[in-house]
Amino acid sequence: MKTFGFALIGCGGIANIHKEAIKNITNAKLVGVFDANQSKAISFAKENEARAYSSLEELLHDPMVDIVNICTPSGLHAQYIIEAAKAKKNVVVEKPMVIKEEEIQEVQRVIKENGVKIEVVSQLRFTESIRRIKEAIDNNELGNIKNVNYIMNYYRDEEYYSSSGWRGTWKMDGGGALMNQGIHGIDLIQYLVGDVASLDAKCETVMHHIEVEDSALINLTFKNGATGYYNCNTISKPGYPRRIEFIGEKGRIVLEEDTIIEWNVNSKNDLTSNESKLETGKNFLALPYEYHKLQFEDLIDSIINNRKPIVDEYEGAKAVRIILAAYQSSREKKRVILNEN
Ligand SMILES: NC(=O)c1ccc[n+]([C@@H]2O[C@H](COP(=O)([O-])OP(=O)(O)OC[C@H]3O[C@@H](n4cnc5c(N)ncnc54)[C@H](O)[C@@H]3O)[C@@H](O)[C@H]2O)c1
Incomplete structure (x- = not known):
């Protein structure tokens, strides 16, 4: 071998x-x-x-x-x-x-x-919980997904940005809470719910001394008609687990960090809990390998x-394009339609 x-x-x-x-x-x-x-x-x-x-x-x-x-x-x-x-x-x-x-x-x-x-x-696409949710969605166990809500209340202190010259800069970080931390969730929701058709975003720097956003809110419409709300920031001391809610015609699944906390599918609530290995809300390197x-x-x-x-060069591009569209929407204060690429 x-x-x-x-x-x-x-x-x-x-x-x-x-x-x-x-x-x-x-x-x-x-x-x-x-x-x-x-x-x-x-x-x-x-x-x-x-x-x-x-x-x-x-x-x-x-x-x-x-x-x-x-x-x-x-x-x-x-x-x-x-x-x-x-x-x-x-x-x-x-x-x-x-x-x-x-x-x-x-x-x-x-x-x-x-x-x-x-x-x-x-x-995150490779965690047990995401693989389980992907399988349920692909097997139509949730029915058509109607709505997805994402909350990432993370905390990064001033030292996180100032200790490394590249973080929090447009040139080297490419953005802030969205491009650096929020990209994981953006990738997951487009992977699980489908391609994004259009979005409206507000990106702001509310707490840190950085040139990029430390808080972003996005209102999303997917090509399959689902809608979604995406809230991500690095200002929520001491940093909390990220939460995603998938609402389909037949039920709801709720994920907290990488633990499924609600599995209400086809009127069955057969939650088998898995322990979360992630604590990235507080510490960006609290990652399992x-x-x-x-x-x-x-x-x-x-x-x-x-x-x-x-996740090849086409899959990897999808989350980046959604984030670039969010920055454009926030800058130009208008809804942005995503192109077919
Ligand atoms: N997958 C994840 O969850 C995750 C978590 C943390 C970081 N990241 C990503 O990993 C990347 C690095 O982040 P990090 O936190 O390890 O940063 P870091 O600052 O700790 O490390 C970056 C390293 O790159 C070196 N470097 C800088 N300029 C260089 C150059 N021109 N050529 C070669 N080396 C150079 C630095 O000396 C440093 O050792 C970023 O893109 C970040 O988004 C991903």
């Missing part, structure tokens, strides 16, 4: 989850790391028995590397995806895939042109079997 060589770009917070996930995959190995801060790369490499590359070129020329994991600030994702794809490396990129419409189109073009595969991290692992395994399997990864 071939062992897939992984190399990480960016040795900060999320890189620890990536290396743990890689370590736990039988046919995967972390071969090397690169960081603009060379001393970070050296100590990360030493701790993980990997190689520290002194340049991106060195990483991209290493024949041991099959998959490049991009764990840098979000504003750098596009350039690293493009460079890795041109070097014929497959890619794992952290969310958001990229932060601008031009970047989406360029990434989709370059991935196709170079015949490589990309998996965009959307780890298992769901990243499932995504990396999906990418490996897609390479072996030459099929699309589950």
Whole structure:
């Protein structure tokens, strides 16, 4: 069995989850790391028995590397995806895939042109609770979904933004509560309920000293006629579990963080509780590695079997486009219709 060589770009917070996930995959190995801060790369490499590359070129020329994991600030994702794809490396990129419409189109073009595969991290799709809800919706157990409500009352302190120069900036974070934290929920609701047709949004900076929003409200209409309300912020001290309510013709499912707290489907309330492993309302790195692992395994399997990864360059673009539409709506104070892409 071939062992897939992984190399990480960016040795900060999320890189620890990536290396743990890689370590736990039988046919995967972390071969090397690169960081603009060379001393970070050296100590990360030493701790993980990997190689520290002194340049991106060195990483991209290493024949041991099959998959490049991009764990840098979000504003750098596009350039690293493009460079890795041109070097014929497959890619794992952290969310958001990229932060601008031009970047989406360029990434989709370059991935196709170079015949490589990309998996965009959307780890919540891989949790037990979301898989169970997806199955119920696909089996029509809820009937047509009529309404979805999402509340993300998170808290990030001033230190969270000021300790890392890129967070809370348009250039490197691509936005705030929506593009950084809220993207997970946006991805889930479009994955579970369907494509968004139009939206109205109000994005504001109400508490932090940052240039991007720390609070956003979106009113959504889906192409299948469902409506929805999306409320996300990083101002709710001390930070609470995220909550999603799915209302269908035949019942209601309520999810809190990754615990299903109500399963009222077809008039049956057969809730079998699962313990939440997530506490991201308070701490952005309180993440288990298992769901990243499932995504990396999906990418490996897609390479072996030459099929699309589950969250490829088209799937990964959907949440970004909804968020860009929300920013446009808030800026221009008008309802935005989403294009077919
Ligand atoms: N999936 C999730 O739930 C989740 C959670 C946290 C972060 N993230 C994403 O992960 C990415 C990184 O976030 P983080 O919190 O780990 O950030 P971080 O600031 O902790 O780490 C970023 C690392 O990138 C390095 N870096 C900066 N510029 C670079 C460059 N030009 N080339 C190479 N390396 C460079 C920094 O030195 C640092 O080590 C972001 O895109 C973020 O949205 C995802």
